[in-house]
Amino acid sequence: MLSRTADNLYWLARYMERADFLARTIDATRRLAAVPTSKSGPGTEWESALEASGAAEGFRETRAVAEEASVVEYLMFSTDNPSSICNCIEKARTNGRAVRTALTVEMWDAINGAWIELKRFVMGNARGYDREQSARFLEFVKKASLDYDGAAHRSMLRNDAYWFSRLGLYIERADNTARILDVKYNILLPETEAVGGSVDYFQWAAILRAVSALTAYHWVYRESLKPWLIADLLILRPEMPRSLIACYENIVRFLDSIGKAYGHKGAAQRHAHHVLARLMASTTKEIFQSGLHEFITAFVEDNTRLGTMICEQYLFA
């Protein structure tokens, strides 16, 4: 397939996944900020939402105070935030439009439908911040991402177009899960267990909500929220679709499919196998001993490096 097509499919999937993650993060933060006894003071939850979205720096350059209305606006609609939900959907569609032939009708319908709907929300937003309206917007974004993903899953031929598209999705997803862990790693440290209390519970629940794993947690562990189990779920549990290890199982699988179809494997495959092998060999205990923050930082770097390697190997030949 055309390198440019692979590139567009890869980024289309990344942007749709990113929009979904942003929507979940905003949703979770809003719940958290509503908890009365927040020990960290007003506004910090919104600071951390910005950090998790990788938008903190850009926000500080253009906005003064991180409070609900300004952060939500920045993450949802701002045109100066390159990764606002609005820009994600816009870019996803631009990528999709560039490769209309590689998309199935269902995929295009999902993405173009979302884009048309988005325009209406943007017009609504011009009337000012409205909590109810923005809650509806978040639901819409989650559904749009789900529709796109479902359309891709159900209607695409299982060939390189599908594999590149899925690679984009899982690399983005791994990045998002790692980011939320990194921003919240301090509250996942075992010592905080002693502090206990409801505030931490809400913090932990918020992390799980951001990756839509709160219900999954209860099904997997059948006990109350424990920080090390949350880390276990999001990093090492293969049955959790947003865990780092689940993402890498998929990444390795799809990279291998591409390698097999093309009759050649390269640096990207080797690197992905290496990352997966390390995740498989890890235990929660070791991760906490050697430092959760260090572990996550190293993972984010590895994941970014894989993205670069895929580009070098396939996309800009």
Next chain:
Amino acid sequence: MLQCFDEMTLTDGATRAVYGKVARWLTETPSELLASRRAQAELLFRRIGITFAIYGDKDASERLIPFDIVPRVIGRSEWMRLDAGLVQRVKALNLFLADIYGPQEILKSGVMPTDIVLANPYYQPEMAGRRIPHDIYVHIAGIDIIRIDEGDFYVLEDNLRTPSGVSYMLENREVMMRVAPDLFAEYRVAPVENYPEALLATLRSVVPQAAGGEPVIVLLTPGQYNSAYYEHSFLADKLGVELVEGRDLLVRDDVVYMRTTEGPKRVNVIYRRIDDAFLDPLAFLPDSLLGVAGLFNAYISGNVTLANAVGTGIADDKAIYSYVPEIIQFYLGEKPILKNVPTWRCREPDALAHVLEHLPELVVKEVNGSGGYGMLIGPHAAREEIELFRDKLRSKPENFIAQPTLALSTCPTSFDTGIAPRHVDLRPFVLSGSDGIRVVPGGLTRVALKEGSLVVNSCQGGGTKDTWVVEDACLQNLPCGALAKAARAPQALDQ
């Protein structure tokens, strides 16, 4: 007001036979239902994303071409005549191109002045003396046809460079079948859905002789900001070929490759939707970012086929247009089946004098203009506009031709306010391959939505209709096919 031919209702109030069912459908369908069908059609177009960008219109970078839900109906026997005329015309134009870039016999014979060809900005001197694969220049032609009475079809314009609109022909049919299934079922409408297959067969038939193996065909687009991008992607998809931009192609040792995830892959045929001037910065416009450096050399080395060929613009030039009847006579020894609109070539002093004298009655066109721009419609023009054209004509007469203002036929068109006649034209698409000429029965009907307007171009407020070529004797009702009603197994409620 011009007296014009309505394709449904004759001046005596009688309905033409082929429109019988349309007329009944329009009277019997309540206006709210027609309105909801219009809304449904618009929604369908918006969902599939058929949009059209208008140059110079920043706010509406993607816009829908209005679609009218009343089909334009043409009888089979009328169509057969049109079809024969189209085949004849395109065949002659291909021979003409091969001749003027080859032995130039038509110029030697004195049928037309030499300078009208050789000094024409669309004549590509680089192509002179070159042989191109299978001697076919115009693989895809869109011939604009109008009718002014029951009897004759006139050719308004030949589009021989990168004619567009075929995606509307195909999508209009899909939408029409969904919004008016009953009316559709009552006629036997000739299908158009095989157009992509015919196009693919045509493109495969013109692979360079040297190429071995399975031919690789691509569609070259200027990119997603081009006004016809939707069509490019639509066609590439239907053809099952890669939609490439200039940056996806590279030329090495006069061979064209596309950049793929598996490395460079050789390309044999390029269905290009980019104008000659932008094809190759080394051969034509040096600052073109849309093209591919070295493409022209690969082309003249015979390693790749371009469809359409480089240099076809000369044959759809409005100055050459007036000679097409002579061209048909010269190459085929036949009388033209389709008429040409009488044309005054303003480069000729007698014609110019006549045109200047009758400006308020005439349509004046720039020979190199397109899209309905740079055009004077005498009867509709203000005095100042006419005087402006008078000056233009005097200073550069060779840039203009003039034609009588034709009373384009009208077709019933559905509006919120009811059904009203509007002027239409028709663009059928003619495909020429080494294995013959193919015309899919139908085409793009464009309709001037503004009352009284004769400009059907989509960039100037024109809309489109589905075009139905129907069996002449389809007046009896067809039986409805009964659906098989097989029961589906239900889930057992208890174990």
